[in-house]
Amino acid sequence: MRSKIVAGNWKxxxxxxxxxxxxxxxxxxxxxxxxxxxxxPAYVNLSAAVRCLEASKIEVIAQNMHFAESGAYTGEISAxxxxxxxxNTVIIGHSERRAYFAETDGILAKKVQTALDHEIxxxxxxxxELEDRKANNHFNVxxxxxxxxxxxxxxxxxxxxxxxxxxxxxxxTGETASPEQAQEMxxxxxxxxxxxxxxxxxNNVSILYGGSVKPGNAPEIFGKxxxxxxxxxxxxxxxxxxxxxxxxx
Ligand code: PGA
Numbered sequence: 001m002r003s004k005i006v007a008g009n010w011k012x013x014x015x016x017x018x019x020x021x022x023x024x025x026x027x028x029x030x031x032x033x034x035x036x037x038x039x040x041p042a043y044v045n046l047s048a049a050v051r052c053l054e055a056s057k058i059e060v061i062a063q064n065m066h067f068a069e070s071g072a073y074t075g076e077i078s079a080x081x082x083x084x085x086x087x088n089t090v091i092i093g094h095s096e097r098r099a100y101f102a103e104t105d106g107i108l109a110k111k112v113q114t115a116l117d118h119e120i121x122x123x124x125x126x127x128x129e130l131e132d133r134k135a136n137n138h139f140n141v142x143x144x145x146x147x148x149x150x151x152x153x154x155x156x157x158x159x160x161x162x163x164x165x166x167x168x169x170x171x172x173t174g175e176t177a178s179p180e181q182a183q184e185m186x187x188x189x190x191x192x193x194x195x196x197x198x199x200x201x202x203n204n205v206s207i208l209y210g211g212s213v214k215p216g217n218a219p220e221i222f223g224k225x226x227x228x229x230x231x232x233x234x235x236x237x238x239x240x241x242x243x244x245x246x247x248x249x
Contacts, residue, residue: 001204002204002205002206002228003035003206003228003229004034004035004036004206004228004229004249005035005036005037005038005162005206005208005228005229005230006035006036006037006038006229006230006232006242006245006246006249007037007038007039007040007061007091007123007164007208007229007230007231007232007236008038008039008040008232008233008236008242009040009063009091009094009210009231009232009233009236010039010041010042010236010237011042011063011096011233012042013042013237014041014042014045014237015045016044016045016048019041019042019045019048019049019052020048020049020052022237023039023041023049023052023053023056024052025239026039026058026239026242026243027052027053027055027056027058029240029243030056030057030058030243030246031243031246031247033246033247033249034249035246035249036059036229037057037058037059037246038058038059038060038061038123039058039059039236040060040062040063042063043062043063043077046082046085046087047085050085050086050087059088059089060086060087061087061088061089061090061091061123062077062082062087062089062090062091063090063091063094064090064091064092064094064097065077065078065079065082065090065092065111065114065115065120066078066111066114067107067110067111067113067114068114079115079117079118079120080118082120083120088119088120088121089120089121089122089123089162090115090120090121090122091123091125091231092108092111092112092115092122092123092124092125093108093111093112093124093125093126093145093149094125094166095125095127095166095168095171096171099168105145105148105149106148108124108148109148109149109152112124112149112153112161113153115160116153116157120160121160121161122160122161122162123162123163123164123208123231124149124150124161124162124163124164125164125166125210125231126142126145126146126149126163126164126165126166127142127145127165127166127167127168127171127210127211128141128142128167128168128169129141129168129169130168130169133167133169138167138185139185139188142165142185142188142189142192143188143192146163146189146192146193146196147196155197155198155201158193158197158201158204158205159204161205162205162206162208163189163205163206163207163208164207164208164209164210164231165182165186165189165207165208165209165210166209166210167181167185167211169211170210170211170212171210171211171233172212172233172234173211173212174212175211175212176211176212176213176214176217176221177209179217179220179221179223179224179227180224182209182221182224182227183224183225183226183227186207186226186227187226189226190202190205190226193205206228206229207226207227207228208228208229208230208231209221209227209230209231210230210231210232210233212233212234213230213231213232213235213245214235214241214245215235215241215244215245215248218230218244218245218248218249219248222249229249230245230249
């Protein structure tokens with residue numbers, strides 16, 4: 001059975017003091033939920049976040065990671081560094097990494113493999129741009145993103161993969177895919193995985209939706225059968241909004 005997951009991607013927001021304050025509020029208000037709850041603070045605050053959440057069910061995850069084991073990669077962070085501070089899940093392939101840091105499918109495939117080699121769980125993000133959807137090419141784009149970065153993995157690796165479908169046109173724009181559009185794509189993703197691997201792997205992988213999820217639209221989006229939760233940006237920075245979204249699962 002696949003897990004329900006609500007994850008907050010804090011991006012380049014919240015300094016140390018603000019990180020600790022938000023985590024304290026989230027821990028105090030965390031509702032009883034079946035869902036796995038995760039937060040991805042900035043790198044410099046990961047260790048502090050892990051300490052803050054020692055007694056909490058909220059998992060601290062990273063926003064990015066390099067594919068090399070170590071070496072001359074100024075400004076980068078390795079898999080071993082994450083494991084060493086008790087961070088066991090990493091977001092890979094966020095559209096902002098693809099767009100602003102030129103992360104190609106080839107680079108992402110290497111990052112995914114390195115994370116899995118270290119038994120780190122991967123939350124793999126992907127999704128089409130507005131032009132792709134307007135040109136009715138969104139299914140092709142998504143299928144290629146999955147194929148290029150994930151479909152060379154061995155079947156057993158899929159137990160450590162979480163997918164996050166995030167249409168780029170819906171990220172930080174206030175524009176959300178309708179629950180029907182989300183369901184249609186999530187169903188397509190599951191079918192594509194079933195064809196590339198098998199139905200069991202497809203049924204067991206959690207597929208999150210991301211892009212302007214708010215307390216108001218979360219219940220309807222999460223109510224769709226192939227939507228297993230959300231990757232939340234802006235609304236995860238506001239404790240009451242994030243808590244309301246967790247309650248919607
Ligand atoms: P948003 O961001 O919720 O602010 O649209 C989602 C994301 O980038 O993961």
